[in-house]
Amino acid sequence: MGMKIPRLSKTLIKSLVGKPATEMYPQKKKTYMDATRGKVENEIERCLFCRLCEKNCPTKALAVSKEKNEWEIDSLKCCLCRRCVEVCPVKCLSMDNVYFPSVRTRAEGKYLRVLPAGVVPAYQKAKEAAVKPKEVESEKPEAP
Amino acid sequence: MAKRNIIPFGPQHPVLPEAIHFDLVTDDETVLDAIPVIGYVHRGLEKLVEKKDFIEYTYVAERICGICGYMHSFGYCQTVEQVLDIEVPERAVYLRTIWSELSRINSHLLWLGFAADAMGFESLFMHTFRLRESVLDIIEATAGGRMIFGCVKIGGVRRDIEGSVLRGIIAKLQELSPHIREITNVFLEDYSTKHRMEGIGVISKEDAYHMGMVGPMIRATGIPSDTRQIGYAAYKHVQFEPATAETGDCYGRCVVRVKEIFQSIDLVRQLVEKTPDGPVEVKVKGTPTGEFFGRIEQPRGEVIYYVKGNGTKFLERFRVRVPTFANLPGMIQMLKGSQIADVPVIILTIDPCISCTER
Numbered sequence: 001m002g003m004k005i006p007r008l009s010k011t012l013i014k015s016l017v018g019k020p021a022t023e024m025y026p027q028k029k030k031t032y033m034d035a036t037r038g039k040v041e042n043e044i045e046r047c048l049f050c051r052l053c054e055k056n057c058p059t060k061a062l063a064v065s066k067e068k069n070e071w072e073i074d075s076l077k078c079c080l081c082r083r084c085v086e087v088c089p090v091k092c093l094s095m096d097n098v099y100f101p102s103v104r105t106r107a108e109g110k111y112l113r114v115l116p117a118g119v120v121p122a123y124q125k126a127k128e129a130a131v132k133p134k135e136v137e138s139e140k141p142e143a144p
Numbered sequence: 145m146a147k148r149n150i151i152p153f154g155p156q157h158p159v160l161p162e163a164i165h166f167d168l169v170t171d172d173e174t175v176l177d178a179i180p181v182i183g184y185v186h187r188g189l190e191k192l193v194e195k196k197d198f199i200e201y202t203y204v205a206e207r208i209c210g211i212c213g214y215m216h217s218f219g220y221c222q223t224v225e226q227v228l229d230i231e232v233p234e235r236a237v238y239l240r241t242i243w244s245e246l247s248r249i250n251s252h253l254l255w256l257g258f259a260a261d262a263m264g265f266e267s268l269f270m271h272t273f274r275l276r277e278s279v280l281d282i283i284e285a286t287a288g289g290r291m292i293f294g295c296v297k298i299g300g301v302r303r304d305i306e307g308s309v310l311r312g313i314i315a316k317l318q319e320l321s322p323h324i325r326e327i328t329n330v331f332l333e334d335y336s337t338k339h340r341m342e343g344i345g346v347i348s349k350e351d352a353y354h355m356g357m358v359g360p361m362i363r364a365t366g367i368p369s370d371t372r373q374i375g376y377a378a379y380k381h382v383q384f385e386p387a388t389a390e391t392g393d394c395y396g397r398c399v400v401r402v403k404e405i406f407q408s409i410d411l412v413r414q415l416v417e418k419t420p421d422g423p424v425e426v427k428v429k430g431t432p433t434g435e436f437f438g439r440i441e442q443p444r445g446e447v448i449y450y451v452k453g454n455g456t457k458f459l460e461r462f463r464v465r466v467p468t469f470a471n472l473p474g475m476i477q478m479l480k481g482s483q484i485a486d487v488p489v490i491i492l493t494i495d496p497c498i499s500c501t502e503r
Contacts, residue, residue, distance in 0.1 A: 006336070007330040007333050007334040008268060008271070008330045008334065010326070011271055015271075021274045021277075033281075033284045033288075034285075035284065035288040035303070036284060058196065058204075079207075079292075080289070080292075080294075082294060082302070086302070095288075
């Protein structure tokens, strides 16, 4: 009876002399794809606080307050579906390709973004900009 | 005659990725009967259509299953689009089909890994998963997620793939193909893997047909039943024959899945070559009124979606008949008369997905 050579031998020898298939993680940083859905970021200076993202969030992970100029995301609720980024009218929301860091408590998983004091909110700027041309336009049709 | 025993199998068992319980009625080492108990991972996802509107439900549908989740969102959207009478742009249809084939390659490689693990062939399991990682990288680069693609929406797709990236996928898969062949040859030719699969869990053509088995299970008995043949999505534009085997045993199922990996690689190539340019989504107007039955082919077999809308934004009824549910009676039939040591391999060859079954 001839000895049976296992079919995996070739692969085993290759992996014995070759490089490891895995990466040495803590020493070598993991690089993510550009397309990876990691976490949601808000560029708060441009935010209109319109609450569209909050209304469209399927997991209700977002809380937006226009009075306080606050935008909060609960990373433990967020399912990274990217819907908020899609519905955002000014595109101040963006998807970063690095994941939310792991946390020990629920409170730590919430990330609050507050508009810095003294910065004029984008919605007020938009309002001021919108008011002026409208007045001009409304005058024009009346003239003839 | 030895005394009859009942041996509990699961819900926690090394071979089971998910929770299902069997009472195995045994006589000595032979299994006489198997009584399945399900209900450990029921989440009431079908009831959730009353709480989440039909557009939001796409995200829920994607989370029905952990492996073929993409297929669920794809099938759900396709069925709702039929109710809404939406014509999806051609490019979106092609992209959806490409992703579904990538998902099939991923799922079959995962199954091969689990099969090696069930046989106790640990290093083969590791090598299969090494190859699967490359497929997951392709998925992550195109879809943004590894398991949850999040690409399909009602009326099209949420993400476009550039032409150069599409051609890159073919190149990557062609490069991967010989490596996959090297590993699958071990499954099909090695003495020890053949020994664990040949002649184990045999089901006849007639039994498989009468019990309504689907997917690789029925194809392994020689019946070329493949829902992709009805030509949904972009499958009407590509050439392929259902992969079949004649034996109807565990080895036959392995042969079918191995053939399907290479078939899917070829299908991706055909699809990429034919992908037209154009928009990837259309605007959704109105709310679903009426009902529709949709069918698609998952890696595990045919899945049926039933959607009933009543004119509001919440669906009235949503139902999924998943392939594992259709394969369970056949699996019980296969377990009868088998040896207790073969039970893990037999259970694994139907590729059970309990989260799908219980939703």
